[in-house]
Amino acid sequence: QAYGREGDALDAALATLAETAVVQDGLAAWPGEIETLDGSAKGSESAYGTLTPSARVEGTALATRALLYARTHPELVAQGLELLTDSRDASGTWNAPQATLLALRTLLDALQGGDLSSESTVRVTVDEIAAQPVSLDAGHAGTVQVLTFDQLSKGYNDIVIQAEGDKVAYQAIGTYYLPWSQIAPTSPEEEEVSIEISYEPTSLHVGEIATATVGIMLNRQGSAPLTVLELGLPPGMDLLTSDLDELAAKGVIAHYEQRPGHVRVYVRDLSAEQPASFRYRLRARFPLSAKTQPTRAYDLANPQRPAVREPAQIEVVP
Template identity: 35%
Template structure:
């Protein structure tokens, strides 16, 4: 994003300072995931993982366009990847499901290395030969031929587009990927059959796959009509918070959308947009060449009809083909929330306080039980535990759980504890406890608690708040 505002001349000192702060924070955080001995892992512990190291290399390359990145870090990541290459030029993955074998892993690593400036190395050349040989072979041989998953083919497409976008095999792969599209009105998407490299399936997996396909088509200058439909699908998939559900889906969607702004033509002309609520409150936006690629946010926080039925009207005067999204937020008492909306299919969480009435400086023990309801393994599960106001978390309990290997990591974030679980498997439920200390007299509700697969957050199980009373 910082590269975008700089290249389009939209950066101002305040915006640039804020963006650089975020990039710096992200860079420092990314460094903490480098594993001893080289490469990157999910929590920074050995052994390092091929996909995450390639992903880290991509991030360093992107950051280096706008922020001073230590070249030695990226070189170590590339060197570690080269050390993992097999004799036949491939990379293997054992912890992730992408590509169902060598082809998906190899394509992703080649894409990362090519983007980072290693396209001319003999290691990448050997890997490209393997990819070209098996890219369109029958899937039974490890290729991505008929019946193969679009996600794997999208990885192959990006590897080839980064290496040689005009090559005949690159264009053949683009054509095969184009044939796998699904048309939904004006939108086009690619469904993900298998999990992405971090295990995203369903809507999250389709967002990742579609963003990958759109990015590859743009890099190879292929099938512009499919790019337009894919961008429509991505824009429609943006949630009310301005993201795409998961970190990976958000990053890939933004990557595709930003590349589209570089390849797009000029705006058709100035336009005036009027947005009104119930024909009473009206907001007016003027869109010209300087603001055509900017997201305009219109918020109504009053003027609602007592009946509960509200009408949003959008009027456009002038040229242009504009996309829009309407999002609403509302609140319900917890006892009015349907039970079906609180219970997900994938995970179950129970949270119990050993008492809810106590005095200042008393401690309360919180018991947590989490289980996976479907066969398989969740690569990264998140447990979000609400902390009542006026309480201190005794973090030594959580640190002990990390030392024991019961949990991978935890973070204290205001009124919540975020617990990370790696490789959370069916049939091995987790039970743990931690303590809170009451600091002030009060009566309050705890925030809700939840459990979900980090890369499939649409299926989240929520536990309603508990009421606690603290006396003098």
């Protein structure tokens, strides 16, 4: 309990914080109306799950942490923690680096300040196929238990989660693959950024050089402090890194990293008014006909709506 003039101001701030919470379906969120310092766009639209805007995750984590430290509004704290748990992506993170950092700090603070003596048992079945029961005790309070069901039936599958005990948080994630022919083209309104990549020529001889041309633009107001491009590379072709070194030296790109199957390029301060474009070359090593890896682009602070482009066909003859 705080006393005096500073205590009154703190109590008033905590009361305002509680009043501004948006509670929906048992989840409490603090949606931001301004862009955060790391560039996360405001999250005023109604979105939960993996589509939760990064700014909403950041705001919810900070607000929940403040109420947690103040030991007030326990129901809102629990609902804020539920929102953070529900907002994780399939990789177990919160999409953007800053959102992930703040969410993890808040969850760890809640874990350290809570009662870890209780025990729980969770049983999961998918279409009456049961997994081994998971026991959650004080020794495993901060451990994520992963159960995988890879023999799903076509169509609907019934997932039943039964928890014996309390303080159990869970998330169900489904992944699937589609052929490119079944994926509808996306519009700029559906992507945070737009990217185009082309190769010329797409048919060449061993030892010859192909040029990749890349163009990227932000599809919203403001700017993206850092945009990530994952540019698919054709197998059997060498990336001429001297081109990317020169682009980095001129400030066209901020940095690049060559990885298996693609090259990751970072671009600073991208906007609709200031798009970016550049070229780099590839040299054919041996004859083959193959496709590149897919190309992806996303705003690092707002990665929920990436641009994805299908692989390109490259043919190399002797």
